[in-house]
Amino acid sequence: MITELKIENYKSIQDLTLEVGRVNVLIGENGCGKSNILEAITFAAAAEANKLDNEFLSSRGIRVTEPQLMRSAFDKINCDKEIKVKVKFAQSEENIKHDYVLKNDNQIYSKWSYHERLKEFADKYEISNIEISSLEEIISRLTKENYDEFCQSEGYNKFLKVKEGVNKLKLSIDNINSIVNLINGFIIFSPENTSLRNLEKEGQIQPLGINGEGLFKLLTVIKNEANQSQVFTELEDIQETLELFGWFENIEIPNDYLQLEKKITIKDRYLELPFDQRSANEGFLLVLFYITLVVSKYTPKIFAIDNIDTSLNPKLCTKLIKELARLAIKYDKQLFVTSHNPAILDGIDLGDDNQRLFVVSRNKQGHTRCKRIEAKDKPKSSVRDMLSRLFNDNETYNKEDILNIFDNHGDPLDISYAFSKAFDDNKTYTRDDILNKFDNSEEPVKLSYAFLRGYLGGLPKNF
Numbered sequence: 001m002i003t004e005l006k007i008e009n010y011k012s013i014q015d016l017t018l019e020v021g022r023v024n025v026l027i028g029e030n031g032c033g034k035s036n037i038l039e040a041i042t043f044a045a046a047a048e049a050n051k052l053d054n055e056f057l058s059s060r061g062i063r064v065t066e067p068q069l070m071r072s073a074f075d076k077i078n079c080d081k082e083i084k085v086k087v088k089f090a091q092s093e094e095n096i097k098h099d100y101v102l103k104n105d106n107q108i109y110s111k112w113s114y115h116e117r118l119k120e121f122a123d124k125y126e127i128s129n130i131e132i133s134s135l136e137e138i139i140s141r142l143t144k145e146n147y148d149e150f151c152q153s154e155g156y157n158k159f160l161k162v163k164e165g166v167n168k169l170k171l172s173i174d175n176i177n178s179i180v181n182l183i184n185g186f187i188i189f190s191p192e193n194t195s196l197r198n199l200e201k202e203g204q205i206q207p208l209g210i211n212g213e214g215l216f217k218l219l220t221v222i223k224n225e226a227n228q229s230q231v232f233t234e235l236e237d238i239q240e241t242l243e244l245f246g247w248f249e250n251i252e253i254p255n256d257y258l259q260l261e262k263k264i265t266i267k268d269r270y271l272e273l274p275f276d277q278r279s280a281n282e283g284f285l286l287v288l289f290y291i292t293l294v295v296s297k298y299t300p301k302i303f304a305i306d307n308i309d310t311s312l313n314p315k316l317c318t319k320l321i322k323e324l325a326r327l328a329i330k331y332d333k334q335l336f337v338t339s340h341n342p343a344i345l346d347g348i349d350l351g352d353d354n355q356r357l358f359v360v361s362r363n364k365q366g367h368t369r370c371k372r373i374e375a376k377d378k379p380k381s382s383v384r385d386m387l388s389r390l391f392n393d394n395e396t397y398n399k400e401d402i403l404n405i406f407d408n409h410g411d412p413l414d415i416s417y418a419f420s421k422a423f424d425d426n427k428t429y430t431r432d433d434i435l436n437k438f439d440n441s442e443e444p445v446k447l448s449y450a451f452l453r454g455y456l457g458g459l460p461k462n463f
Contacts, residue, residue, distance in 0.1 A: 001022065001089065001302070001334045002020055002041075002087055002088070002090075002182075002183070002302060003019065003020065003088050003090045004017070004018065004019050004020065004087070004088035005017070005020060005037075005040075005085070005086070005087060005088075006018075006084075006085070006086040007037065007040040007084070007086075008083065008085075009071050009072045009082070009083050009084060010036060010039070010040045010043065010070070010071065010072065010083050010085070011033070011036040011069075011072060012036050012072065012362065012366065012367065012368045013033055013036055013040060013072060013368045014072045014074060014078075014365075014367040014368075015367070016037070016367075016369070016370060018037070018358070018370055019372070020336070020356060021356040022325075022328050022329065022333075022334050022355070023321075023324065023328050023334075023335045023348075023354060023355045023356070024334075024335065024336045024337070024356050025321070025337050025339060025344060025345070025348055025355075025357050025358065026038075026336070026337070026338045026339075026370075027338070027339055027340070027344075027345070027357070027358070027359055027360065027456075027458045028360035028457075029458060029459060029460045030340075031362075032360045032361050032362050032368060033362065033368030034306075034360045035063070035338060037360070037368070038188045038304040038306060038336055038338070039061070039062045039188065040083075040085050041085070041183075041302075041304070041336070042057075042060045042061055042186055042187065042304070043083065043100070043102060044085040044100040044186075045060070045183045045184050045185065045186035045187075046060055047100045047102060047112075047114035049184035049185075050114075052114060054111075055204075056204075057112075059203070059204040059205050060186070060188065060210065061187055061188025061189065061306070067106050067110065067112070068080075070083065070104070071083060072367075074367070080106065082101050082103045083102040084100065084101055084102075085099075085100040085102070086098075086099050086100070087099075087183065089182065102114055182301045182302055183302060185299075185300035185301070185303070186302050186303055187205060187208075187300060187304070188210060188303075188304045188305075189208070189210050189212075189289075189293065189303060189304065189305050189306070190210055190305075190306045190307065191211055191285075191289045191290075192211040192212060193285070193311075195209070195212040195213050196282070196285040196286070196288075196289060197277055197280075197285065199215065199216035199264070199277060200216075200262050201213045202217060207298045208292075208299060212285075212289050215288070215289055215292060216257060216262050216263075217257040218292060218296055218298065219264065220253060220254050220256060220257035221257065221298070222234050222235060222253075222292070222295075222296060223235065223253040223254070223255055224255045224256070227255060233295075234295040235253075237291065237295050237327060237330075238251070238288070238291050238292060238295060239251065241291045241323050241327075242284070242287065242288060242291070244287065244320070244323075245283075245284055245287075247268050247269055247270055248266070248267075248269070248284070249267040249268060249269040250266075250267040251264060251266050251267070251288075252264065252265040252266075252267075252274075263276040263278075264276060264277050266279075266280055266284075283312050283313065283316065286312065287312070287316070287320060290320065290324065291323070291324075291327070293305075294324060294327045294328060294331055294333050294335075295327060295331055299333075301334065302333070302335075302336075303333070303334075303335065303336070304335070304336040304337065304338075305335065305336075305337045305338075306337075306338050307338055307339065307340070308320075308321075308337045308338070308339050308344065309339045309341035309343070314341060314342075314343035314448075315343065317339075317341050317344045317347065318343045318347040319347065320347065321337075321344050321347030321348060322347045322349075324337075325347075325348075325349070325352075325354070328354075329354065342447070342448035342451045342452050343448050345446075345447035345450075345451055350374060350375040350378060350447075351375045357372065357373040357447070358370050358371065358372050359371045359457045360458065361458060373447075373456055378447065378450070379450045379455040379456075380444050380445060381445050384435050384438055387434060387438065388431075388435060390405050390406065391405070391435075392431060393430075393431050395430075395431070396429060397429050397430075397434065398425075398427070398428050399423040399425050399427070402429065423437075
């Protein structure tokens, strides 16, 4: 799992360090650099996978443009400098660091290149100039007298240095190989309605393309393997999450993705006849995609979802992020998501260090900046003070009036349940009656309300 990112000279990011968790939510105004953070990780992943051609970068979700504009074009010097992405991984008991330095000479049709960190390491110990096996063979043929003489020579010291370098290089290779599979599959997913409905199409990257291609095949693979192993955990988690939709009853997935008719069958509890994905609403297909992405062993261990709230009801957004956080731990996945929907924030548990919220913005120089919102930063407000703004002195209210007024203002303190218990159905109440039901102690404000009120930042300031 990635624990820290340091990004230099990528688009709007001049120099940014970010300590991340298992589920990371990025919010902020349009154009602040949320997607650029995701793209920088993807760039490093493409380098790790040796897939730096433009067509591979695009298929991973990077918005490819001229090489000069891939850098931070705040001045002419930056347009020629390399892009650097430094990644720290938590692996076993140690933190493993890996640096990606990406270069391009800005010529027509020129390609990005990645200077291999291991090569730098090998050059440091001059391993490329001396074959350790040859030296060991020479030493094995030396007589004792010659060996003693060799031990006093400059060559022997060089031999020891090379041997130490080889051992360290082998250790470094072993460590890095253990994390390659974690990052080289990193993709920014932005599923689209057309791709999710057209199950015939598969993406350039498998098992799932950035727009949702390949979903049918992956679902059938999950179903087939579950039938063979009689372990249905993944299918059960998919089914359970889809039950967030009140109308949903069941989903039928074929066992064979090679069948001629590519369709999944969905049963609505209120309808007599089932239907397939072509008739399903977009929100349902998106949730099906997101959950499959998390539970499958064939999808990347670390990935991103851009604009996860697209086409989803606000309350569903809140519940979805909770489910993704739960399943990410269960299936050992790491997520980076961006959102503009305040409801997403209410699904984040800031008391859980696995879940992290970041507000992305740009400073006076235009550089992307990132601020983590922790539990201690969560705004608080007095219940009485909050309610005093909602009710008038010269009016009376019944229970239904009170609840409707509060619901219309977004339930900022998340205490609507308390309201339902505090008032009788057959009575009316004045403003003072309502306020006296609650003390003046401070309660945490819901994150969605805090975001909309501007308490967290991340909102436009020019209008």
